[in-house]
Amino acid sequence: MINKKFTLAAVAAAAIAAAPVAAPVIGAVAPVFAATSTSNSYTADRNSTEIVVKDVFTAGSKGAPVYSSPAATKPTSRVLAAGTKWKSVGQLDNGILWYDLGNHEWVRGLDGAAFDSAATKDTTSKIGIGTINYNKNYGIQVWTKDGKTVKFNKTDADSWNKKHPNTKVKVGDPKKLPGQTSWRVFNDTYKANGTTYYNLGGNQYIDASYVILKK
Secondary structure (H helix, E strand, C coil): CCCCCCCCEECCCCCCCCCCCCCCCCCCCCCEECCCCCCCCCCCCCCCEEECCCEEEEECCCCEECECCCCCCCCCCCEECCCCEEECCEEEECCCEEEEEECCEEEEHHHEEEEECCCCCCCCCEEEEEEECCCCCEEEECECCCCCECECCHHHHHHHHHHCCCCCCCCCCECEEECCCEEEEEEEEEEECCEEEEECCCCCEEEHHHEEEEC
């Protein structure tokens, strides 16, 4: 995940009640294609960060182009079919999050999605309650695992506006968590570029340095 500087946005000064973020149910993963090698196929340069978590990568709706390395500017002729799942043997972040499928085959995180294959590790189990350690008049941005801004969808926006009629949001607005509010944190914490990120359910992450976690 790209380590971005959080953008702060003003929110109402009125106290906002703690609101849990519901985690979607993650079903069984099948079939999952094995990586073609268990060894890393690229040597990271000093501007890159290697990540050792072994994830399962799911190709996006348009498929996932395969690259020969994270330094490649053009993909190979191979494209992973949409919705197919592949075991990665590691990741690398050089401004773009890459998944290593082995045998000099890499895919970009923005071309699909991934979850920790250790569950195998149960990413839907709660590890605690996190309180945003920040001024209640401001908020911190919620990110996807590959560094994209999470935005309000219709369900989230309707729920937010019902609870906070004085600070309404629109579909497509950046999703921010107000300071001093509390949220459930789930078992999908990871690190990138030296920063720890807490999972709020689904593909939603926040910088742990802004959170006080109580287990």
